[in-house]
């Protein structure tokens with residue numbers, strides 16, 4: 001599933017030095033194509049957002065219509081002036097696997113692959129982190145107007161060591177927004193921007209302050225990704 005030509009030692013060094021990297025051509029081309037096709041045509045998305053003041057995910061099969069979607073976005077924008085907000089579409093692979101949702105989806109293979117001994121060995125080596133034992137993953141989609149405000153990915157229970165994003169939207173333009181940016185807590189400066197480039201892996205050590213900028217109204221397609229964390233956990 002991963003591209004055999006990745007220069008692992010080069011990225012390992014860069015990651016150790018800078019705590020984040022973006023690796024191009026991460027998946028084998030046919031896997032990237034097949035997953036991207038599934039994300040854009042067959043994934044049963046649920047909307048995750050906080051416009052009620054608390055995080056909510058719409059029930060399966062009840063994705064809001066355009067009017068309701070716009071209403072929720074506008075409510076979220078109003079609250080975003082002084083509180084943490086986000087709006088993105090999610091397909092929760094861990095929950096889906098546990099509950100037996102949609103067994104024909106290819107995305108299930110990704111979660112399984114990320115948890116094979118071989119991949120976890122690769123993750124520990126690439127991240128110079130012997131504590132990594134598991135990976136979580138979800139599919140995500142950011143449509144025009146959706147966003148994820150600054151946060152650090154800290155989760156006391158989960159043991160998140162690295163965050164990863166496999167970007168699966170083709171020919172993403174910088175003016176389409178949807179950029180993963182890293183913020184210096186002391187100065188507020190943007191220290192690095194990762195465009196969601198086709199088939200790149202954005203990988204960074206947790207915690208770091210980061211956000212996903214608003215996807216522009218004129219973006220020609222949604223921003224699709226498979227994202228999650230490499231975890232240090234004692235039990236499954």
Ligand SMILES: O=C(O)CCC(=O)C(=O)O
Nearest residue numbers: 153165180210212225227
């Ligand atoms: O999609 C991305 O680039 C990052 C997503 C993220 O930060 C998160 O889901 O916590």
Ligand SMILES: [Fe+2]
Nearest residue numbers: 151152153163
């Ligand atoms: Fe994050």
